[in-house]
Amino acid sequence: MTTPLVFAHRGASYDLPEHTLAAYLRALDEGADGLECDVRLTRDGHLVCVHDRRLDRTSNGHGLVSARTLAELDALDFGSWHRADAPADDDPLDESHTRLLTLERLLDAVRSAGRPVRLLIETKHPSRYRGEVERKLVALLRRHGLAEPRPDHPVQVTVMSFSPLAVRRIRELAPALPTVLLLEVLPRWWPVGRLPFGSRIAGPGVDLVRNRPRLVPALRAAGNSVYVWTVNEPADLELVLATGVDGVITDRPAHALARLGR
Incomplete structure (x- = not known):
């Protein structure tokens, strides 16, 4: 049986604030095969790594x-909310981390890792910007030379979404990019085993896997x-x-890697 890849969900987000550079650098240090992030568009058209529609939780x-x-988002604190009960003698996190x-900064970090890294990028929908999310994403990946996967390149990008229409947009904009259709439930219309719009990777939630053993x-x-989450x-x-x-x-890549003996 092939050993599965381990992806850090929003970074090593059990230990450090999700979607922060600190969480992603920790996951890379722990040896994760890849990183997972969510992206949204700001009002002025930048892709940022934030899961929720609203800012309040994180x-x-x-x-x-x-x-x-x-600029408005950059002035906010995205780290202090996490694990407020952490011991006082813990080393403080670098504020810049x-x-x-931004997705651009995450791409820079991944490219600087000095080893092969896979990056799963989820486009979040519904969004007021609709297909502009995918268009901006593909344009950014092209600037980094990542929109057409090459076997010799250390960074491999896969795009994910719960929205079949978002998956279709990616296939139209960048046909060579691998895509994942994320699944929380099984639609009644969906013939199990077949994925739409050229996707070759399914992303069911672990509850769905538990409830549908076949x-x-x-x-x-x-x-x-x-690929199963979370x-x-x-x-x-x-x-x-x-x-x-x-x-x-997983939020806990080090634990999964230890179980796999890596």
Whole structure:
């Protein structure tokens, strides 16, 4: 059985604030095969790594990410909210590593890692900017030479979305980019095993894998790869490893790597 890839979900986000440079650098240090991030567009057209539509949970700001400019977002604190009960003698985080992270800055960090790294980029929908999210993303990847995967390049990008239309846009804009259709539930219209718009990777949630034990075998039998999110608990990790998944997306990459003996 092939050893699955381990992807750090929003970085090493169990230990450090999600979507911060600190969390991603920790995941790279721990040996994660890849990183996962969510992207949204700011009001002035920049791609930033933020999961929620609103700022309230992960920063000291309020309101919609999409209504703020990059400069406005950059003034916010995206680190202090996380694990406020951490011991007082913990080393303080570098403030520059806990501010807003742009996708461009994350790409720079990945390219500076000095080893092969896979990057999973999820475009978030619904969005007031609709397809502009994918257009901006592909344009940025082209500037970095990452829109057409090359076997000899250390950075390999895959684009993910829960939106089949977003997946279709990526396939139209950059046909060579691998795509993942993320799944929280199984649509009634969906023939299990087949993925739309040229996707060859399915991204079911771990609850879906638990509740539909035939899902992963059906997907793999149809020739698809399977990346499962978000696998944090030991029992869930054992479950997905037993099904033979190709990728494990987790907030705790060091734990998954240790279980795999790596």
